[in-house]
Amino acid sequence: MKTKKRYTAEILPLVILLVLLAGFAAxxxxxxxxxxQALDMAGNNNPALLASRQRWIEKQRSIAITNGWPNPExxxxxxxxxxxGGKPMMYEYSLSQEIMAPAKLIxxxxxxxxxxxxxxxxxxxxxxxxxxxxxxxxYDLLYAERSLxxxxxxxxLMEHLVNITQTNYSHGTSPLQETLRAQAxxxxxxxxxxxxxxxxxxxxxxxxxxxxxxxNTPLTVEEIFTAIPPDFEFTALQNTAQNxxxxxxxxxxxxMARNNVSMAKSQFWPDFKLNFSFVQSTVMDPxxxxxxxxxLNRADYSLEMREVNRNSWKVGFMVMxxxxxxxxxxxxxxxxxxxxxxxxxxxxxxNMVGMELSMALNEAQSAWRLIGLYQNTVIPQAExxxxxxxxxxxxxxxxxxxxxxxxxxxxxxxxxxxxSRVDYEKALAYLEQLTGKPIATxxxxx
Numbered sequence: 354m355k356t357k358k359r360y361t362a363e364i365l366p367l368v369i370l371l372v373l374l375a376g377f378a379a380x381x382x383x384x385x386x387x388x389x390q391a392l393d394m395a396g397n398n399n400p401a402l403l404a405s406r407q408r409w410i411e412k413q414r415s416i417a418i419t420n421g422w423p424n425p426e427x428x429x430x431x432x433x434x435x436x437x438g439g440k441p442m443m444y445e446y447s448l449s450q451e452i453m454a455p456a457k458l459i460x461x462x463x464x465x466x467x468x469x470x471x472x473x474x475x476x477x478x479x480x481x482x483x484x485x486x487x488x489x490x491x492y493d494l495l496y497a498e499r500s501l502x503x504x505x506x507x508x509x510l511m512e513h514l515v516n517i518t519q520t521n522y523s524h525g526t527s528p529l530q531e532t533l534r535a536q537a538x539x540x541x542x543x544x545x546x547x548x549x550x551x552x553x554x555x556x557x558x559x560x561x562x563x564x565x566x567x568x569n570t571p572l573t574v575e576e577i578f579t580a581i582p583p584d585f586e587f588t589a590l591q592n593t594a595q596n597x598x599x600x601x602x603x604x605x606x607x608x609m610a611r612n613n614v615s616m617a618k619s620q621f622w623p624d625f626k627l628n629f630s631f632v633q634s635t636v637m638d639p640x641x642x643x644x645x646x647x648x649l650n651r652a653d654y655s656l657e658m659r660e661v662n663r664n665s666w667k668v669g670f671m672v673m674x675x676x677x678x679x680x681x682x683x684x685x686x687x688x689x690x691x692x693x694x695x696x697x698x699x700x701x702x703x704n705m706v707g708m709e710l711s712m713a714l715n716e717a718q719s720a721w722r723l724i725g726l727y728q729n730t731v732i733p734q735a736e737x738x739x740x741x742x743x744x745x746x747x748x749x750x751x752x753x754x755x756x757x758x759x760x761x762x763x764x765x766x767x768x769x770x771x772x773s774r775v776d777y778e779k780a781l782a783y784l785e786q787l788t789g790k791p792i793a794t795x796x797x798x799x
Contacts, residue, residue: 398565412472454622471605477598488782597789628669717780727770
């Protein structure tokens with residue numbers, strides 16, 4: 354039994370050393386990202402952003418499709434083929450070309466250009482959405498990491514308070530109930546730390562997803578906060594937002610609806626078709642043959658049929674008449690209704706952007722006021738209250754609950770301070786998404 358204990362005592366330091374080394378290795382593997390690095394990584398790797406960029410490229414290249422006519426048709430026709438086999442009497446080589454009405458070509462080209470413009474605006478919208486989501490996920494992870502650090506620090510302070518409680522209990526200056534309550538608080542803090550650890554992992558997975566990397570990639574983020582106050586005029590923000598990608602996308606959709614009306618009206622114009630044919634035929638041509646009879650010294654004449662090759666050209670011109678006006682009128686009326694709907698959507702988007710701008714600006718201003726309040730008033734007062742409660746409890750001038758309340762108040766104040774800073778950064782990121790422009794010139798941008 355003694356040997357086993359001695360072996361355990363010898364091996365335990367080695368185990369602890371290995372655990373510490375593994376922890377250090379894991380910490381070294383975690384990559385520390387700045388916000389600018391996260392934005393750059395998302396721009397290069399985010400699948401949704403890459404797909405939106407390729408759709409834009411697809412629409413741009415589709416414009417060239419509208420620049421050409423339909424493919425010409427070439428044909429060969431053989432006629433008068435003998436039933437028993439043999440050489441046909443006629444060969445016809447034809448080349449035909451359909452010519453679309455110029456109005457239709459112009460309408461199709463304009464539609465393709467507006468589709469490409471809308472795809473480009475949609476890409477800008479997706480880009481802003483991804484970058485805003487990355488910024489918000491970045492600060493969510495920062496808040497989770499800082500909250501976890503504060504909780505662990507608070508746990509250390511609580512352990513110090515437990516030691517004081519146990520010392521007072523051993524000296525008979527505090528009841529056993531305080532020692533048990535302190536130990537219960539230690540256990541509760543351990544549960545909170547475990548929950549915050551899980552939340553930190555979830556926030557990290559969210560950021561990894563937006564960056565287009567594996568969900569279990571270890572990384573951490575730097576503490577980067579914007580120092581500028583939210584001294585933004587709502588009218589200026591609203592004017593800037595009128596040129597944002599979100600409104601531009603809806604404007605291009607309106608342009609597409611108008612081009613759809615032009616396409617519907619262009620159906621009233623006829624299409625054309627040109628045909629050129631070369632005919633090579635063989636005909637039986639009667640020939641007067643002269644034969645000289647040497648015995649009678651006279652000439653005899655007779656008719657004989659002989660094959661003769663004849664070549665000719667054919668030129669054809671056809672017009673496809675759009676005589677079924679009912680369906681064309683219905684298409685035009687339907688397209689015009691689409692224009693009215695698109696106009697209403699543009700107005701709705703402008704109103705919605707204005708509403709979202711007002712809400713985001715109010716959130717930013719409220720968070721900024723809270724930052725100043727926590728930084729200049731709440732946290733200093735909480736620190737003073739905690740220090741005073743600890744001194745009083747050590748000297749037996751107050752009870753355990755007062756000391757615990759001071760510790761919890763200090764922790765909550767520090768957590769709320771970081772929450773306000775994160776809320777401010779997230780509100781600024783949403784303002785940038787709505788306006789389509791950077792709020793601060795020195796802030797990280799895509």
